[in-house]
Amino acid sequence: MSKKEHAIQRAGLMARYDDIFRCPVCSLPMKMKNGQSLSCIAEHSFDLSRDGYIHLLPNAKASKYDKELFEARRLMNGSGYFDPLMDALTTGVQECMLDTSSSQPFSILDAGCGEGSHLASLLHKLQRSSQRDILAAGAD
Ligand SMILES: [Zn+2]
Known part of the structure; x- marks a missing residue:
């Protein structure tokens, strides 16, 4: 699946479950508009x-995190170092x-999902072992 297809899929999921969101400015319910x-x-x-995420901080400041940091995290998360923790969490x-x-x-x-790879891994493992619908959302 391409990055654009992922973003479209995420927009569809956000629209389906938009009732979980509240406006960070006024706390009113939110709705997805036009994807x-x-x-x-x-x-x-x-x-x-x-990339398929929504930045909800009203007065966002420049992040100290850069692309290299996220790539390094993704490599570390994919290395298997966290597998025992993820297995215990999944159980x-x-x-x-x-x-x-x-x-x-x-x-x-x-x-505190970071770039979301742990949540994605957990969701993947749960979906392999259950037929139940799972709504997984991450915030950071
Ligand atoms: Zn509002």
């Missing part, structure tokens, strides 16, 4: 990036999934 931005009824609007979440039953998707929030 391009999340907006509240007071018209505070936040655009979807080319724990699977146990929680067994303890809860609902027609709603099982929801996971990764608060």
Whole structure:
């Protein structure tokens, strides 16, 4: 899947589950508009990036994180160093999934998800072992 296709897929998921978002300025519910931005009824609007994420800080400052840092993190995360932790986390979440039953998707929030590779790995493992719908969202 291309980067653009991923971004379109993420926009569709954000639109499907836009009820989980609240405006960071006024706390009103938000809706996805045209697959391009999340907006509240007071018209505070936040655009979807080319990479498929939305920056919700109203007064964003330049990040000290650069592309090299994220590439290094991605290499480290893909090295297997975190596999024992991810296996234990997966087992724990699977146990929680067994303890809860609902027609709603099982929801996971990764608060502090970084570039999202750990959440993506967890989601992939859970989807291989369960037929239940899973809503995984990350914020950082
Ligand atoms: Zn607002």
